[in-house]
Amino acid sequence: MAAWSERLAGVRGVLLDISGVLLDGGKDGGVPIPGSVEALARLKRSQLKVRFCTNESQVSRKDLVGLLRHMGFDISEGEVTSPAPAACLVLKERGLRPHLLVSDGVRSEFHRIDTSKPNCVVIADAGESFSYQNVNKAFQVLMELENPVLISLGKGRYYKQTSGLMLDVGAYMKALEYACGIEAQVVGKPAPEFFQSALREMGLEAHEAIMIGDDIVGDVGGAQSCGMRAVQVRTGKFRPSDEHHPEVKADGRDSPCLSYPTSHLGARGWAGSLQSRHVTTGIQQPAHRVLLTQRTGVPCPVCAGATKG
Amino acid sequence: MAAWSERLAGVRGVLLDISGVLLDGGKDGGVPIPGSVEALARLKRSQLKVRFCTNESQVSRKDLVGLLRHMGFDISEGEVTSPAPAACLVLKERGLRPHLLVSDGVRSEFHRIDTSKPNCVVIADAGESFSYQNVNKAFQVLMELENPVLISLGKGRYYKQTSGLMLDVGAYMKALEYACGIEAQVVGKPAPEFFQSALREMGLEAHEAIMIGDDIVGDVGGAQSCGMRAVQVRTGKFRPSDEHHPEVKADGRDSPCLSYPTSHLGARGWAGSLQSRHVTTGIQQPAHRVLLTQRTGVPCPVCAGATKG
Numbered sequence: 001m002a003a004w005s006e007r008l009a010g011v012r013g014v015l016l017d018i019s020g021v022l023l024d025g026g027k028d029g030g031v032p033i034p035g036s037v038e039a040l041a042r043l044k045r046s047q048l049k050v051r052f053c054t055n056e057s058q059v060s061r062k063d064l065v066g067l068l069r070h071m072g073f074d075i076s077e078g079e080v081t082s083p084a085p086a087a088c089l090v091l092k093e094r095g096l097r098p099h100l101l102v103s104d105g106v107r108s109e110f111h112r113i114d115t116s117k118p119n120c121v122v123i124a125d126a127g128e129s130f131s132y133q134n135v136n137k138a139f140q141v142l143m144e145l146e147n148p149v150l151i152s153l154g155k156g157r158y159y160k161q162t163s164g165l166m167l168d169v170g171a172y173m174k175a176l177e178y179a180c181g182i183e184a185q186v187v188g189k190p191a192p193e194f195f196q197s198a199l200r201e202m203g204l205e206a207h208e209a210i211m212i213g214d215d216i217v218g219d220v221g222g223a224q225s226c227g228m229r230a231v232q233v234r235t236g237k238f239r240p241s242d243e244h245h246p247e248v249k250a251d252g253r254d255s256p257c258l259s260y261p262t263s264h265l266g267a268r269g270w271a272g273s274l275q276s277r278h279v280t281t282g283i284q285q286p287a288h289r290v291l292l293t294q295r296t297g298v299p300c301p302v303c304a305g306a307t308k309g
Numbered sequence: 310m311a312a313w314s315e316r317l318a319g320v321r322g323v324l325l326d327i328s329g330v331l332l333d334g335g336k337d338g339g340v341p342i343p344g345s346v347e348a349l350a351r352l353k354r355s356q357l358k359v360r361f362c363t364n365e366s367q368v369s370r371k372d373l374v375g376l377l378r379h380m381g382f383d384i385s386e387g388e389v390t391s392p393a394p395a396a397c398l399v400l401k402e403r404g405l406r407p408h409l410l411v412s413d414g415v416r417s418e419f420h421r422i423d424t425s426k427p428n429c430v431v432i433a434d435a436g437e438s439f440s441y442q443n444v445n446k447a448f449q450v451l452m453e454l455e456n457p458v459l460i461s462l463g464k465g466r467y468y469k470q471t472s473g474l475m476l477d478v479g480a481y482m483k484a485l486e487y488a489c490g491i492e493a494q495v496v497g498k499p500a501p502e503f504f505q506s507a508l509r510e511m512g513l514e515a516h517e518a519i520m521i522g523d524d525i526v527g528d529v530g531g532a533q534s535c536g537m538r539a540v541q542v543r544t545g546k547f548r549p550s551d552e553h554h555p556e557v558k559a560d561g562r563d564s565p566c567l568s569y570p571t572s573h574l575g576a577r578g579w580a581g582s583l584q585s586r587h588v589t590t591g592i593q594q595p596a597h598r599v600l601l602t603q604r605t606g607v608p609c610p611v612c613a614g615a616t617k618g
Contacts (some may be wrong), residue, residue: 126441127441128440128441128442129441130440130441130444131437131439131440131441132435132436132437132438132439132440132476133437135439135476135480136475136476139467139474139476139480140473140474143467143474157487157488157489157490158448158452158488164449165448165449165452166445167441167444167445167448167484167488168488170487170488171444171448171484171485171487171488172484174483174484174486174487175476175480175481175483175484176480177483178466178479178480178483179466179467179476179477179479179480180466181466
């Protein structure tokens with residue numbers, strides 16, 4: 001594999017996942033991942049373009065941004081690409097009237113959509129609303145349709161909350177796919193259209209952007225399929241086995257000296273990698289230095305350019 | 310395809326599914342499928358051996374038999390092969406201590422099983438107990454295991470109740486498989502071991518028995534994989550699209566003149582096929598006559614020996 005400087009040449013913008021990268025969700029909205037508020041502030045002062053690319057579908061984009069701003073993040077609604085608004089566009093374009101298997105928190109995103117006489121099902125991360133009764137109702141709606149259409153806002157397997165790992169929408173999408181003998185259409189990561197829409201908003205080509213996320217398939221694999229490069233952080237849902245994923249290899253990971261919370265050096269995930277004077281003074285260094293410069297004196301096998309499997 | 314007389318030659322015993330064949334589940338245990346009580350009585354007076362092979366896992370075998378007897382069916386506990394007792398044998402043999410994702414109604418089947426410090430998950434048709442919290446707990450248990458073992462009592466997609474189609478255990482099995490990146494071990498139909506255990510109880514070889522069920526994959530495909538022949542009824546979860554299933558072709562279906570409830574002749578599913586003097590007088594006719602003799606004067610394309618696709 002090429003050296004870091006080569007692998008990250010020409011990067012002009014960063015797409016950031018939110019859950020597991022900026023914060024760990026949980027009670028009262030969760031907690032910021034230590035250092036991430038400051039790191040985002042520095043990143044936004046740099047010359048790199050920044051956009052947020054999330055599969056969050058349990059709350060509306062407005063409420064999500066409100067929560068993040070309350071935590072101190074520099075973020076606005078217009079900077080966020082999220083699946084519910086994207087799904088509304090698809091529904092309108094195709095004349096689809098959804099039965100919504102979603103949480104109450106995201107229902108407002110669909111207030112302009114006709115939900116009478118449903119001819120499809122939209123499934124989102126519904127959390128506690130994934131009762132047997134609600135899931136079964138969606139199943140029955142699908143089974144009554146001649147051509148059942150299931151639209152899934154992302155297909156994540158699970159995410160991390162402060163209380164532990166939590167089943168994500170993808171698990172329930174698979175349940176309905178199997179029960180109905182159909183294949184869902186995914187709006188959100190890892191669908192190429194979703195990444196491309198985020199890139200359009202940034203005015204960048206795929207080869208000019210890098211995705212930073214905690215999901216080896218949804219973030220890393222999805223972005224790479226679109227021609228982007230992608231780094232997996234060791235926070236959020238990251239698990240050591242991701243480093244040996246049979247199909248997806250990240251273009252990099254935050255290095256051992258930067259990982260959180262297991263690092264013996266006490267640094268803090270991807271955020272730690274941005275705590276560098278190179279960012280605070282603007283992008284005067286190659287992107288790989290901005291993203292991966294170590295902030296300790298201890299040699300790091302990643303940012304020193306060691307090859308990775 | 311060969312004529313019926315050839316296809317059913319040498320049948321000495323019948324394996325009967327319960328839900329969708331004898332009864333449609335629902336409120337207060339559901340209702341018998343019209344004619345099935347009388348048909349079973351006649352079948353048991355014949356020289357054919359009869360056994361019940363069910364994936365019912367929401368109630369214990371004892372309670373299931375109690376319900377059926379209350380409805381008037383001639384059935385005893387010892388005649389029923391069901392997945393919970395079979396799973397207990399597997400758990401004991403392999404020293405597994407399950408976390409149970411099951412309904413309260415079947416929990417008594419596991420009362421002799423050590424459930425402390427779980428090293429596997431057993432999932433059954435839990436119905437309303439498939440809350441997000443319960444499914445997520447099972448997911449978390451699996452994710453904490455070094456070698457996650459998921460044992461599923463059947464893998465049915467759905468079943469029919471009087472109130473409509475209901476999601477079965479298979480949908481939730483798929484959800485956990487996807488979320489954890491594992492493959493479940495199925496105890497129950499269509500696992501070959503399960504059919505073989507029922508055949509052993511009957512003292513029959515596979516080629517001597519015929520399975521009658523409403524599930525084209527679990528009943529028909531499963532039995533055929535073991536070398537049995539299998540008929541799909543047009544009651545329960547049967548859907549017209551089953552007749553064009555891409556992988557499984559039934560050895561026969563109850564004929565149009567016998568189907569329930571759509572038949573213009575008013576006959577009643579597989580039960581109707583047994584309302585024949587051939588059964589009441591013992592098996593003096595070839596099995597295909599016993600199972601498929603029409604009871605009206607109207608020519609029927611199945612029991613008249615027409616070939617099927």
